[in-house]
Amino acid sequence: MDAKVGEIRTSSPASAVYKPRKSTARLSVGFILAKRFTLCAFANFVDVLRLAADEGDRSRPIMCNWNVLSDTMSAIPSSSGVSVQPNERLGDPTKFDYLVVVGGVMDDLTGLGSAYVSYLTQAAAAGVPLIGLCTGGFLLHKAGLMKGYRCCVSWFHHADFLEQFDGLDPVSDQIFIDDGERLTCSGGASSAHLAAYLVERHVGRAQASKSLHIMIIDDALRPEKPQPGVSMDISTRDPMVMRALLLMQQNIDTPLSVAELAKRMGHSKRQLERHFRSALGASPQAAFLQIRLTFARHLIETTDKLVASIAVECGFCDSSHLSRMFRQRFDMTPQEVRRHAQQSASIGEAQAA
CATH class of the missing domain: 1.10.10.60 (Homeodomain-like)
Incomplete structure (x- = not known):
């Protein structure tokens, strides 16, 4: 059956059964997309991985691989109406170097489902670093996984964070924060810079620069770069x-x-x-x-x-x-x-x- 209009499908069928496998990639990333997630933040991050993974823009997942994870395998709608089809069920989180939670619009931040919270909690206990993109940091905080960590939020959502979330000091004067096992990002173009930061760490500076240049983005910015306000x-x-x-x-x-x-x-x-x-x-x-x-x-x-x-x-x-x-x-x-x-x-x- 053909994909619906406005739906992005990966190469794996929705009915594929998760099978643990070993990866030879230098950087492996799993994505959890919130309802009405921010497509821009997700796409920028993925495209940096895609372009760094292979020669030119051939897009083969050689040096990097990435998977959209789900507990139901249902298509996930973004805030723009475009849906993304997951290609892997929740399984062993330790197969990934990072797990990325992509947040959505503030009105729909009701929290992740219990299966996702359990999965992320298991990942955190095993030492897998968790990443919050855009309002993904909000969702990690709701899941109780940001205690003791700084959280980068967009200057646009700074007041929202203070109003809705106690016990965490939001940082909105940087484009992203690397706080060890928690990395958070203000979203938008800064998602590409965070991805390039990780590509440089695991794959190499040349691959990180190549990705950004093909995307017509200037050289990688460091985390302390101020957000435009x-x-x-x-x-x-x-x-x-x-x-x-x-x-x-x-x-x-x-x-x-x-x-x-x-x-x-x-x-x-x-x-x-x-x-x-x-x-x-x-x-x-x-x-x-x-x-x-x-x-x-x-x-x-x-x-x-x-x-x-x-x-x-x-x-x-x-x-x-x-x-x-x-x-x-x-x-x-x-x-x-x-x-x-x-x-x-x-x-x-x-x-x-």
Whole structure:
């Protein structure tokens, strides 16, 4: 029977019975796909393995192999509607060098089924490293398998993580984290960089570079590379400053001191200040204030929140403190900015009518 439209089938039939086998590949990876998993994160990771496994882009699983695992062998829908057909049943997890859990959209993160949790728990007990792609780290945490490990999450989901998961400190100022037997990744293009990192470790640097270059991706990025975040009206190419700015953005309501910021990043206060002066011509404190005021203006222009509430949300003592800093920065009070935004919106609506 032909595959359904929008369904990806592997070469093995869905009815294939799992048989333990020894692999000669240098890198063997098993994938567990969550319901409505992120196709981009999965595809980027797999394609790096595929291109590193053989000469050119012939795709034979020689130096690397990969399998999509399942307890039922039913096709798994991605968030884009494209389904992937598993090609191997859950069996002995120790046959793999890594097991990768690919997460999906936040609304469907109800957790993995009991068979998968049992399988991953068995793998962890046997020392098989577990990888969480995109929101896969959330699922590993739900399964109780992230205790004592750092977890990399996308800056976009940082607030979601804090809201839904206790007992784990999310890291969203790096593209991925290698914390020994747990590796987590923010998803998207960073999945390719994590895969290349593992290919370099097990197969070789040349194969890792070849994969990325064929995919038209620049040379492999190291785990500490900062994630691209939302616009803060501050631009720099200094990696240290970019990471610091992202940390500032994620702690707007409880501003960090420069000393605490430097400590979290593993640098000295003086070193961080020197990089800010060189990259931005400003101190970290001045940059942090600009980020908070920019965010405050965004809330004033786009929401009906009270100025007092916005002040607290943006780390100011009270509305008077915010108003004073706001006027110095924008030469207008918060109320004047809101009134101007409302007038502009009314004119736009009238013109469109």
